[in-house]
Amino acid sequence: xxxxxxxxxxxxxxxxxxxxxxxxxxxxxxxxxxxxxxxxxxxxxxxxxxxxxxxxxxxxxxxxxxxxxxxxxxxxxxxxxxxxxxxxxxxxxxxxxxxxxxxxxxxxxxxxxxx
Amino acid sequence: xxxxxxxxxxxxxxxxxxxxxxxxxxxxxxxxxxxxxxxxxxxxxxxxxxxxxxxxxxxxxxxxxxxxxxxxxxxxxxxxxxxxxxxxxxxxxxxxxxxxxxxxxxxxxxxxxxx
Numbered sequence: 001x002x003x004x005x006x007x008x009x010x011x012x013x014x015x016x017x018x019x020x021x022x023x024x025x026x027x028x029x030x031x032x033x034x035x036x037x038x039x040x041x042x043x044x045x046x047x048x049x050x051x052x053x054x055x056x057x058x059x060x061x062x063x064x065x066x067x068x069x070x071x072x073x074x075x076x077x078x079x080x081x082x083x084x085x086x087x088x089x090x091x092x093x094x095x096x097x098x099x100x101x102x103x104x105x106x107x108x109x110x111x112x113x114x115x
Numbered sequence: 116x117x118x119x120x121x122x123x124x125x126x127x128x129x130x131x132x133x134x135x136x137x138x139x140x141x142x143x144x145x146x147x148x149x150x151x152x153x154x155x156x157x158x159x160x161x162x163x164x165x166x167x168x169x170x171x172x173x174x175x176x177x178x179x180x181x182x183x184x185x186x187x188x189x190x191x192x193x194x195x196x197x198x199x200x201x202x203x204x205x206x207x208x209x210x211x212x213x214x215x216x217x218x219x220x221x222x223x224x225x226x227x228x229x230x
Binding site: 004036038041042043045046090103104108 | 119124149151157158159160161164208210218219220221222223224
């Protein structure tokens with residue numbers, strides 16, 4: 001069985017500040033990990049994914065995440081927040097590298113960016 | 116890019132009636148589509164996997180007679196909530212799997228309110 005925990009349902013940062021969204025997972029098999037972003041009234045959009053290659057994964061919009069097996073974590077970061085980054089972010093885990101297999105989602109983190 | 120639409124975006128229905136939600140992949144064919152349910156401040160929970168031309172596969176605890184899924188074409192899957200009750204009120208999200216890149220693409224969701 002797999003599960004995902006996102007610490008902090010709401011995160012607020014100032015524009016230009018570091019963004020850190022936390023994700024911890026539990027998996028009985030080597031996990032494949034994903035971060036999705038959901039803007040208001042839009043579908044989920046894939047930000048990045050880890051599929052057992054490089055542990056530091058770079059995604060779109062300047063986001064990156066690092067897979068740390070020892071910590072069972074896959075935290076999402078961005079050096080400098082923009083107002084346009086305000087959205088809901090979901091971490092997800094799958095047993096397969098492509099997302100065609102079942103995804104298990106975390107509870108989501110709403111990122112707020114203050115001017 | 117790959118686009119998935121859902122219709123309607125919002126629906127209000129009376130208790131005891133049925134409501135149909137459509138999920139369409141607009142610019143690609145999808146043999147597999149997924150239906151998720153999202154409770155307030157909760158993560159997305161997979162309800163069922165919809166396969167074109169065959170019966171849907173339901174997750175444990177999801178009543179298949181209550182949540183009817185039909186995947187009659189490679190671009191359309193429908194979810195019908197039968198005899199809806201207030202506890203069925205939720206945000207329903209679909210996704211479509213695109214073989215070309217092995218990714219799931221998500222619709223914008225449908226807000227169902229049962230009065």
